[in-house]
Amino acid sequence: MNRPLANSRDTALLERARHVIPNGMWGHMATRYIAPGYPQFFSRSDGCRVWDADGNEYLDFMCAWGPNVLGYHHPQVEAAAMAQLRDVDAGNGPTEALVELAELLTGTLDHADWCMFQKNGTDATTACVTIARAGTGRRKVILARGAYHGAVPWCSPSVVGVTDEDRAHLIYFDWGNTTSLDAAVAQAGGDLAAIMLTGFRHDAGRDQEMPTTAFLRAARAHCDQAGAMLICDDVRAGFRLDVRGSWAAQGVKPDLAAYSKAIANGWPLAAIAGANSARDGAEKIFTTGSFWYGAAAMAAGLATVRILRDTDALTHTAAMGERLRTGLDQAAARHGFRLRQTGPAQMPMVLVDGDQDLRIGSALCLAALRHGIFLHPRHNMFLCAAHGPSEIDRAIEGVDAAFADIVAQGIVPA
Template sequence: MTISLKNSRDAELLARAQRVVPNGVWGHMATRSIAPGYPQFFAKSDGCRVWDADGNEYIDFMCAWGPNVLGYGHAEVDGAAFARMKQGDIGNGPTEVMVELAELLVDTIDHADWALFQKNGTDATTASVTIARAATGRRKILVARGAYHGAVPWCSPSMVGVTAEDRAHLAQFEFNDIASLDAAVAAAGDDLAAILLTAFRHDVNRDQEMPDPAFLQQARRHCDQSGAALILDDVRAGFRLDVRGSWAQYGVKPDLAAYSKAIANGWPLAAIAGNERMREGAAKIFVTGSFWYGAAAMAAAVKTIEILRDTNALAHSAAMGQRLREGLDMVARRHGFTLSQTGPAQMPMVRFAGDQELRIGNAFCVAALRHGIYLHPRHNMFLSAAHQPADIDRAIAAAETTFKDIAALGITPPRI
């Protein structure tokens, strides 16, 4: 289905916003960082679909940049949250649901002996680093070069407004490179507090890379030998790949893991799950927020995790991702293009081979909007349990027409 995109309402809202908000929209959801032609404001969402401010409908393959794991507006999840909200959400202290959620996480996540709650992924990664330093009495944090762990001075991808002192005890190594990791550990010496890793390599605008089990085992070995903490930043992948934790399949247990995004199917929540060795450090530090004990989001998380644990939702989203991957590859080859599709099938990064400047990717994704498909040219995408075979097949059919559209613009396969 081809639609004629309306954007007058979107343009009006952006103009209004720019008068009262710096840049109009900030951060990773600002569409100026994607490609011209993307809608910026949205009106509603349901299942695996979103509607922009002008009423244009799309099958959504960004899932709110990760939080939507079961489907927008999931009746059971939202019902649990709304029921809790009627009793009270933010109060003078936590409700019973906080204890219930912590117990569920300890029972579900394979390394967890306790849990703490926050609101955003950056809250969780920052608190994890703080806990590691408190537990070890050391300062140095090792991170993979190019990895994203949040948007505050110690880890922001931007150095604007950030001082060198903010990064004074941050050191880097190359992901999946054991020799590089070994060298970074040696340089940190007896001041090593933690090694911090994402579930797999998902840096922006590059192919994704799954972890080498030997690399993870070496990281675990270094932490065991030195007394440092191994931290899993599972903010993006957690509760989307495996409810036990994204490294469960590798048999490597972190000391601390940070979660957010999919934990409550869109309700604002983050969590840290830690082992017994990190408990004292967690008990010593002071981290807090006025909304961190919000009960409605916790109730949503309990229901979300129960559904993920007790149904085939994760297997279904992986199957839908594989169906999309195979269909896109087939269509692309028919039109002479080669795709690079990396990462887990339910968290796909789709790039055109030889498209270093993203000229093809940008044009393709903008054209796909006109066929009711919302894709992203330089960030990994997401599938949810709400995506059904008919949705994937429609997206593949739209891709067929989209390739014809970009050919009409004079875009041809690059020489590789």
Template sequence: MKPNTDLNDALMARARQVIPGGVNSPVRAFRAVGGTPRFVQRAQGAYFWDANGTRYIDYIGSWGPMILGHGHPAVLEAVQKAALDGFSFGAPTEREIELAEEILSLVPSMEMLRLVSSGTEAGMTAIRLARGATGRTKIIKFEGCYHGHADALLVKAGSGLATFGHATSAGVPPEVVRHTLVLEYNNIAQLEEAFALHGADIAGLIIEPIAGNMNFVRATVDFTRRCRELCTQHGALLIYDEVMTGCRVALGSAQSVYAQSIPGFEPDITVMGKVIGGGMPLAAFGGKRAVMEQLAPLGGVYQAGTLSGNPVATACGLATLREIKKPGFFETLSAKTRRLVDGLSAAAHETGLPFSADCEGGMFGFFLLPELPRNYTQVMKTDNTRFNQLFHGLLDRGVYIAPALYEAGFVSAAHTDEDLAATIEAAREVFKLL
């Protein structure tokens, strides 16, 4: 039963007085789905509790990092020990080397990497590095892919291939995005035409291999192969944004999944975050030695950060990676995620509700559509009203999914069979009402 005084409402009213929209990241505001955000008081395992003390099964997991669940003992111990030694030094530590070595061992396309504090910072610098390494200016990105809120990447599609994108945020001057070309995801013909028109000027192509900000949309194998071929042919760098998918869809990240179908496949630069920080502010970008040595202090591409390689964050990330490397971890996690997705699909189809779903490793997504979409335009056909009803129906039954139609979901090692069964049963009840 809902308390007479909803503390979430009270906290939101208070937050709005001092924080724009009451939140420090827009999707948290529930503007897409309506209602009041849940203010989390604590979390443990697969659950969090809000200001009213209500428990929810958590399928956002801090938007992906909590692959082990909240408060994993080994991670907690590592963080507590690191904190005792100091929060931040502004000088190098051995743990930065250890974390870099661990990541490089998992993602062999990278020979060197640089640690930073956020996915936005990593993506922004990867673009700068591609331009600096090639001496070119133009960048290709794809509609529906999100690479952080750097000015050059806050772009929507232009009116055609001869014109470049238009800024999607106030405060981004047109001249900042005039070198960014926005194409349709999974559209090979458009990709080929873009390189035919602009190939000599393209510094890099940045892409989410599985787009987690269109909910969950895979790049096809043929499209992925063509991205690699065209970048190689025209001397552009292929940048894989694995902030979300890195060490989440597979131990070797999404690029290892595509390499199974495309022998020898690898990107030139990889952007990572989320899981490699274990929930702390930490991200990275890396690539071949010749590219990475373009960075200061060795080369002319500048990047710096006061908190880069933070000793507490690196302890958290290192402990997380060491846990997910254990034998059988990803097989078990993948099976859990598949069980959830199959159960949701079966429950939806019992009611005749249009529904499609997909997953890889510990990442999943679903659509109120009869078939999985392949690009942003198709994603936009999802019934937004029904999704909002589904979101609140699940929330009322103690299940927390992303409060927006366009966000992927995440399963952790802490989710039990009972959690999955409870989620599927809650969804079945809500599906009958839609």
């Protein structure tokens, strides 16, 4: 299937958007971040497929940028959410689902004794920082240089509209480097409130890195010694790698963790999950919102986490990721290219070796769209439980054909 993509509706929507939406779009969907030829508007999703506004169908490897973990419109999750919607979603307060979900999460996550809920990942990371400061009475927060924790002034990747004061108490270090972490801790002195780390290193446009146990233990030991909080920002990796939390296999427990994206298979929900060590801070802060107790998302969360806990959804997805990884390596080699595929196979970062400016990767992803495969050239991608062997094999064939297309365009290995 090599087809010219119809895009008249997408183009028309973009044109309309330009009049009523600043720049036509914002954030990671901003038009300037999307290569010409990539659809910006979508009309449908199902399983591991999405359809753009013009009706073009794609095998999807972005999974809504993370929320889709079981497959779009998973029947059990949808049934639970819809049943809750019929009773109450936004009422004058939460439903029983709040307590049930907190019980489920504290029973499933290996580090959590309590939970609070919000809507977006940024709400949860921000609350974790606030709780750590409230609990310790200190100000300094150590973050890895280049790590993404959200889009509000204390952590946005953009400094436009941000004051120095918004970030006055942040100290940066190099992810995974214990010497650099030691120096940051020394700089914080007696004012260290928290060290915040993502589940693994998944910065855009570079190879991903899993944390070594030694690195996580070093971060834990610093927090223990300083009486500070270790925060895991598991917004992106949480409920995708390990239902117990991304560091569970390494046996390192954060005091606080932020979850969102996959927690309710696409329904809007974020969780702050804490240990008793962080309960005091959580009890002191004020956090709320118009929609945090929406019960439908909590019902979806209950169904999602139970399925992830009780089935082989995550091991299946990891196996499909490995199948894709092997197939993509072989496809690249057939056309003289070499890929750098890093991080967990179910959250793959696929970069073309030597492609410094991502020109080859961008051309490849654009070509793949024409074969019905939706990839991303510089952000980690996502697989979900609805990807089966036949979809993976179809994707490999599509990427193989996309390599042939870019070679025909004169693009050669760097």
